[in-house]
Amino acid sequence: MQQPHIKVQQVDTYCLVAGNPDRVPIIASYLENSQKIAEHRGLVAYRGVTPGTKTPVTVLTTGMGGPTTAIVIEEAYRAGARKVIRIGSCGSLVAGESYGIGSIYIPQGAVRAEGTSGQLVPMEVPAIATPALQQALLHSAKQMSIPCNEGLVVTSDIYYSPSGSKFEEYTPYGALCVEMESSVLFSFARFKDGMEAATILTSDGNLQEEQNIYDPNAPSHEETFNRAVEHTVKIVIATIDSLESH
Numbered sequence: 001m002q003q004p005h006i007k008v009q010q011v012d013t014y015c016l017v018a019g020n021p022d023r024v025p026i027i028a029s030y031l032e033n034s035q036k037i038a039e040h041r042g043l044v045a046y047r048g049v050t051p052g053t054k055t056p057v058t059v060l061t062t063g064m065g066g067p068t069t070a071i072v073i074e075e076a077y078r079a080g081a082r083k084v085i086r087i088g089s090c091g092s093l094v095a096g097e098s099y100g101i102g103s104i105y106i107p108q109g110a111v112r113a114e115g116t117s118g119q120l121v122p123m124e125v126p127a128i129a130t131p132a133l134q135q136a137l138l139h140s141a142k143q144m145s146i147p148c149n150e151g152l153v154v155t156s157d158i159y160y161s162p163s164g165s166k167f168e169e170y171t172p173y174g175a176l177c178v179e180m181e182s183s184v185l186f187s188f189a190r191f192k193d194g195m196e197a198a199t200i201l202t203s204d205g206n207l208q209e210e211q212n213i214y215d216p217n218a219p220s221h222e223e224t225f226n227r228a229v230e231h232t233v234k235i236v237i238a239t240i241d242s243l244e245s246h
Helices: 024-028 066-078 131-143 167-173 182-191 220-246
Strands: 014-018 034-038 043-049 057-063 085-091 109-113 151-158 175-179 197-207
Touching: 014 024, 014 066, 024 034, 024 043, 024 057, 024 220, 043 197, 057 066, 066 085, 066 182, 085 131, 085 182, 085 220, 109 167, 109 182, 131 220, 151 167, 151 182, 151 220, 167 175, 175 197, 182 197
Parallel strands: 014 057, 014 085, 085 197, 109 151, 151 175
Antiparallel strands: 034 043, 043 057, 085 175
């Protein structure tokens, strides 16, 4: 059955998701025999196979924020997705060289500072990445000598906050970055039978240091970010091939 929003009948067991539709063909370009299979209401879908084990992979857009992410993940699961990895961007909440633009995060879990996941599971239930999948991503990064941070990601409903950033209040508890989708993805994996979920994120700015890739006076920031995004895609594909080779 074709899903009403992603317009795909079948999604592969391994499903990669990105908020930015422009990132989907970039991710797919690292797969072999990749091709666009759907595009509807800004939701783009590609399919290809990994270079090593030739494992089929579907790449989908979620759009920005929890509500559209919930729609896409639900339809992807109904169509066959079971191991879902978000490849996204985030803002760093901690100052320092390890948390600058282009730093990479593979969080253990998410702070549920959003409203969507509460419609899926009680707010008392933590939003945790599937440990085996999260650790597999970390292992691949280590094998490739790409430094990554763990910790927690804050998932928020709002990008432009009228009261300024309050996300730093979570840093004493292990939060290192903020974005808008991961806690919804992790919450799905808590109640969907057989589903696993993890996230790998690239920092596009540091809230403490007031730096971001949108600064017209610092074009190198965007270059640094784009290189790091490429690293995250390579980590994910290497992880899939590693998991499927055992």
